[in-house]
Amino acid sequence: MLKNPDALPLDRFPAHVRDYLIPRYSGDVVYECIGCGMTAGLDRFLYTCPQCKSLLRLRDRAFDELKKVPGSLWREIFDFRRMLTLEPLRGIFLFKEILFPTIPLEDVVYLGEGHTPLVRANAALSKQVGLEFFVKNDGLNPSASFKDRGMASAISFINYSIRTRGITELLGICASTGDTSAAAALYLSYLDKNIVRSVVLLPQGKVTPQQLSQPLGSGATVIEVPGVFDDCMRIVEELAERYQVCLLNSKNPIRIMGQKSYAYEVAQQLGYDTKHLVVIVPVGNAGNVTAIMEGFLDLYRLDIIPELPCIVAVQSSHANPVAVWRARGEYIPMKVRPSVAQAAMIGDPVSFPKVRWLVEEHFSDRFFAVEVNEQEIIEHMLQANRCGHVVCTQGGESIAGLCKAVASGIVEKNQTVVVDSTSHQLKFANFQDMYFRNAFPPEYEITPRDDLINKPIALPASADAIASFLKLKEK
Numbered sequence: 001m002l003k004n005p006d007a008l009p010l011d012r013f014p015a016h017v018r019d020y021l022i023p024r025y026s027g028d029v030v031y032e033c034i035g036c037g038m039t040a041g042l043d044r045f046l047y048t049c050p051q052c053k054s055l056l057r058l059r060d061r062a063f064d065e066l067k068k069v070p071g072s073l074w075r076e077i078f079d080f081r082r083m084l085t086l087e088p089l090r091g092i093f094l095f096k097e098i099l100f101p102t103i104p105l106e107d108v109v110y111l112g113e114g115h116t117p118l119v120r121a122n123a124a125l126s127k128q129v130g131l132e133f134f135v136k137n138d139g140l141n142p143s144a145s146f147k148d149r150g151m152a153s154a155i156s157f158i159n160y161s162i163r164t165r166g167i168t169e170l171l172g173i174c175a176s177t178g179d180t181s182a183a184a185a186l187y188l189s190y191l192d193k194n195i196v197r198s199v200v201l202l203p204q205g206k207v208t209p210q211q212l213s214q215p216l217g218s219g220a221t222v223i224e225v226p227g228v229f230d231d232c233m234r235i236v237e238e239l240a241e242r243y244q245v246c247l248l249n250s251k252n253p254i255r256i257m258g259q260k261s262y263a264y265e266v267a268q269q270l271g272y273d274t275k276h277l278v279v280i281v282p283v284g285n286a287g288n289v290t291a292i293m294e295g296f297l298d299l300y301r302l303d304i305i306p307e308l309p310c311i312v313a314v315q316s317s318h319a320n321p322v323a324v325w326r327a328r329g330e331y332i333p334m335k336v337r338p339s340v341a342q343a344a345m346i347g348d349p350v351s352f353p354k355v356r357w358l359v360e361e362h363f364s365d366r367f368f369a370v371e372v373n374e375q376e377i378i379e380h381m382l383q384a385n386r387c388g389h390v391v392c393t394q395g396g397e398s399i400a401g402l403c404k405a406v407a408s409g410i411v412e413k414n415q416t417v418v419v420d421s422t423s424h425q426l427k428f429a430n431f432q433d434m435y436f437r438n439a440f441p442p443e444y445e446i447t448p449r450d451d452l453i454n455k456p457i458a459l460p461a462s463a464d465a466i467a468s469f470l471k472l473k474e475k
């Protein structure tokens with residue numbers, strides 16, 4: 001039950017922020033086509049423009065209203081709001097006015113997502129990389145990846161739509177390299193099972209056992225098909241085109257709304273000082289990097305931050321269409337090869353048109369893309385995790401990308417650097433295991449280094465045997 005906002009003890013907050021603490025603004029959010037500019041109301045689920053088939057984004061046509069509040073006051077509102085004990089504002093909806101103002105607080109579904117820690121990279125790791133940096137641990141979300149951010153906004157919207165549109169049947173579906181399906185299945189399973197069904201489509205053998213266990217555990221219908229993610233994506237796109245299903249991939253712009261919270265949190269965690277900020281993001285389907293750019297734009301437009309950050313997109317050389325586009329100016333969908341950054345192993349990112357649009361409009365001199373190889377990805381993950389971090393292979397990809405960006409002069413020592421570790425180390429334990437057992441098939445092009453291998457040691461169940469093995473000194 002939602003606590004009555006009016007009953008909260010607001011008088012302990014400074015008078016000038018009190019009236020803003022409970023968000024009352026609901027905006028005028030519409031779907032807008034990034035191709036022809038068509039707009040449509042939110043009273044239906046749309047994923048592409050009915051007229052020209054381009055991607056959609058969500059735009060708040062009343063956004064300028066928010067400019068009546070100065071940036072300095074917004075900063076205080078968001079900071080003080082963290083002290084409120086109001087459940088819907090505990091997660092990504094802390095930033096409700098700019099995140100997605102349409103959804104009433106009573107419909108917000110909060111499962112503990114957001115506010116993931118920004119952890120200073122350990123000294124040895126920083127030395128190795130060549131500068132100090134922070135890791136944003138998005139693996140510490142409920143389903144252990146950043147996808148929970150977008151899923152919280154999408155499922156809150158579904159919850160709101162069920163209540164206000166009298167929907168009695170809804171089938172949520174997504175294609176996934178593993179993490180979207182884990183998040184979708186988790187959040188959908190929280191809703192009323194008499195109304196909501198949950199289906200995920202996975203490329204057979206190309207998600208990790210941990211990722212596969214997640215939608216199974218949440219009770220979703222899990223369908224495995226031959227091929228790679230791009231094949232699954234084409235199928236769900238066709239299903240969403242022809243049948244009454246609710247598409248939960250980031251092609252659904254409502255997912256992007258929640259994922260913008262990554263940018264808001266980074267800004268808040270840095271005291272809103274985004275001067276000389278660089279954000280390093282691993283790119284697969286390109287939903288995340290799109291959302292992060294959109295999030296920083298919101299903050300910049302409202303004067304909440306002084307400067308847009310630089311964005312460094314990182315891709316494996318086995319799945320690099322965005323890096324190739326940035327280097328050569330031409331976008332060519334590609335056939336992917338096996339990658340340890342398997343969650344980002346995508347040859348034709350659905351959100352690429354949005355990336356191009358955002359880069360051309362707002363980030364032209366602030367968007368870089370670097371390419372890293374498989375050996376670099378896995379070893380940066382292993383090295384980071386030996387230094388007190390819990391990064392996944394995509395986090396390893398980000399750190400490897402940071403090294404490349406430092407070497408090529410894109411990132412310099414005086415900058416503040418945030419690396420996105422998009423999921424938890426444990427989701428990709430099988431790749432660590434393959435490294436430690438030297439068991440990678442040749443197409444990964446990975447040769448383990450002895451000094452990075454670690455294995456369990458079997459010893460007798462005896463203190464003497466263990467002390468002798470460890471060469472312990474007696475007291």
Ligand code: F0G
Pocket residue numbers: 145147175176177178179180181250282283284285286287288289343344392394422423
């Ligand atoms: N990191 C992780 C852990 C991911 O799961 C993904 C994408 C990415 C990075 C790339 O992000 O697609 O927004 O560019 N995973 C999707 C999925 C495709 O189905 O779970 P992106």
